[in-house]
Amino acid sequence: MDGSMTSVREGILDLVADFIENPARAAATAGRGPRWCVGLACFGVAGLSLYLSQSLVRLSPLNPASLLLACVWQAAAGVFMASLLHLLAEWSGGRGRVGSVFVLFGMSQLVWALALPMAVLAAFWRAALPAYWICVTVLAFSALYLRARSLRDHYGFAMGKAWLLVLFPYLAGLLLLMAALALLAIGLVSAVRLSF
């Protein structure tokens, strides 16, 4: 039993280490059979890191329910994003597995673990707060880059196409928001002009 647990841990660590050192190998390993628990664990780590970082920066009290919600939210967002991008990838000619994409995206989110040391530093030293926010921005872009790289390695796409796929949901969301605001503005202007 201990031996199997050790080998499972080593397998997970291998996967994460490969994701950093040898992304193609990590993509291949994930492609052989998705390990949902690895993906969930990675999203859980990301959620924990983000929640603790924000709590440290705001010095808000620790709330277990909020922490759990943060982790669940990360996992749910990961499922949604993996499904959506897998669909888009398949429509654009790629062949792969949605479970593997979920695992790879989970490992992409592990970068958020780096936000925690910065947040601890900012909690002790307020002058480090701007550095924390710069770090968060860099990590956000890093997470996006790692997702694009995962799509490239899993589906065999070119990097440009992978970036386009990763950014597509955000661009679509932005366009929808702009359209909604435009409609709201038109509605308000029409309401104001009713008196004429």
Add this chain to the structure above:
Amino acid sequence: MICSSCRMQLPDEATSCPHCGAPQSAISGTPGRDIPVGAGPADTPPPPQEPPRRTPRVWIRALAVLYGATVFLAVAVLLRGTDGAGSQRSGGGLSKRLILSARREAVGWISIHGPIYHSASGNVWDRGAERWGRKIRELAEKQEIKALVLDIDSPGGSVGAVQELYGAIQRVRQEKKKPVVAVVGDMAASGGYYLASACDKVVAHPGSLLGSIGVIFNSMNVQQLFAKLGIRADPIKSGKLKDIGSPTRPMTPEERLLLQQIIDDTYGQFLRAVSQGRGIPEEALRPIADGRIFNGRQAFDYKLVDQLGDSQDAVRLAGKLAGIVGTPRVVRDSDSLETVLGLLESSIGQRLRPETAILRELRDATRVGLEYRWLGF
């Protein structure tokens, strides 16, 4: 090229499949079976070998341990640093230093301008005692807010609305243990001064108007006007005092006596509140609590005001009472969404029904009822 193992699309030059890891020959087809034409056994390239499985790298384990330690540290900081919000901790300690260094302590600022009444519509963005009371509570709840400054510029208002805000101020002082400083703008008359006296300290400009300690019941008799218009009121009532204060007839002596008793009792509440807030005995206060107004300098002489100064002085005083070193940061009570909704409502309302604004002003000017309000304004 197609992978022979998982049938995924591969670049032509791939030596192994990036999807399943299966080794591939240099030409497409089944690995190891296709041999170039004319090549003998000696020319057969050896099959590519799968890289051996490595043991987990030490660095990834070290990273995992480091991350665990960081999480532990973060949780410890949060549990100790945010424990007992608002409570006084004896001595400095790492947690207090952490709070001080991570978030600069601030003073909350709430503006109470204009007549003080309950909101007419009940909407969250509507001006009124409910909104001000909510702002006071919200700012007092914030950990970084160590004191409050009430910017009062009001002639007073309805008794209920004023006492609602009075209660909110008392709760901040007694339950949250945070000092509240009132700063008077143009005036804090009647109900406005009722609120100022509830605060720990009152700061006023030398020329501000204060005082008007008293109660008024606004009543009007429009009987003669109605007579000119040919209108006669004819109410049917369950009791003789049901239409007490009615503007359509003169007040009877009995009604006047009853209302006067109400006024006297409500005045007693006002006097008691000011006496407790300012630490002046009621007997000493009564001679000057006859409804007269004072300027700031006179009020200072009567000990109704603690300091002559401006808003900056009030902020510094609030910081000093809270133990904040240096000039404190000020956090205002603005709420962007409520401001936008309020502007939208007034803008659209004025366009659609311009008479609404006029009616609202008339209503405020001709309110009937019990008020802590200075009618000179």
